[in-house]
Amino acid sequence: MPRRTATMLASTLMLIALLCAGVFIPVPYSEMSPGPTVNTLGDHDGEPVLQISGHKTYETSGHLNMTTVRVTSADYRMNLVEAVYGWLAHDNRVVPHDTLYPDGKTEEEATQENAEEFSQSQESAKVAALKELDIPVKSWVVVSTVVKGSPAQGRLHAGDVIKAVDGRTVKEPGDVAELVTEHKPGEDVVFTIVPAKEQAAAEKENRTPTTTKDVTITTATSDDAGEKRAIVGISAGTDHTFPFSIDIKLADVGGPSAGLMFALGIYDKLTPGSLTGGKFVAGTGTIDDTGKVGPIGGIGMKTLGARGKGAQYFLTPADNCAAAAADVPGGLTLVKVDTIDDALGALEDIRSGKTADLPKCTAK
Incomplete structure (x- = not known):
């Protein structure tokens, strides 16, 4: 066999071997890509995303579109060829697996966490929107989870209302941990609660619960990293009673990043006129009960999805x-917001055509 032919054959066989190895060798990476974007003012799967009754x-x-990121599952094992393709593709991003699923989190655990964050973001969006409209919302501190x-x-139990710890009134979720950690491990702490069932019955009957127990x-x-402290094994959160019904109908979405857009959609439906002036506005961001907007992950994927x-x-x-x-997609203006007030001010500029006044994002 001529030397040139032998060299080409050997090179071809080596290339095939490398490709085969690339297909079968797993790498510790995951992939992100633009996910669906949904108009909070419109319908999804045949029904309104925001359903308000009693007001x-x-x-x-x-449009006031919330945006999402599509990610590979926790148990998916990417191979080398897929990783290289993802690195080369502009619309995808390959990141270390632990970035999306830290501490060996399973698919089930990630899904549960995302569902809980999504539910909490909906509650905070409702509170932020109604507070912006000066509509009173009743709030109280509750047991969110109990560690097995x-x-x-x-x-x-989850849903128990925490009225006091050691006879001292609880006003914020953070008060609970602060009061518990005043104890040494092994000491007793007394919780004054309204049981979850009593609270639910009172809400249903539109009355103030009267039954408490110690x-x-x-x-x-504590067995986590850091200074040892006294714990009881719960996380505290905030629950609310709204003066009318606000339902957010959006399945197969998780995480907290739609909070801002839900809040704006609710605000728009409860006020005359159009927040957008008919323009196509998308966005992202967590939101808390005070209207503070927080950062999210996958921002580049979300801007690509929105512009698309x-x-x-x-x-x-x-x-x-x-x-x-x-890395801004062509034709998309990035508007910087830190609170729901910032977002409402930006929307006022957009619908009035004063786009030069918008607080735009800049690269550092």
């Missing part, structure tokens, strides 16, 4: 601005 609503126009095997298991729990020692659907403006959390501005 006057108004016609809306334009902890001192609180069987003693406290629950004594012996604290344990026709968005002209993108409401961007201030902390994500630099990353988003580093």
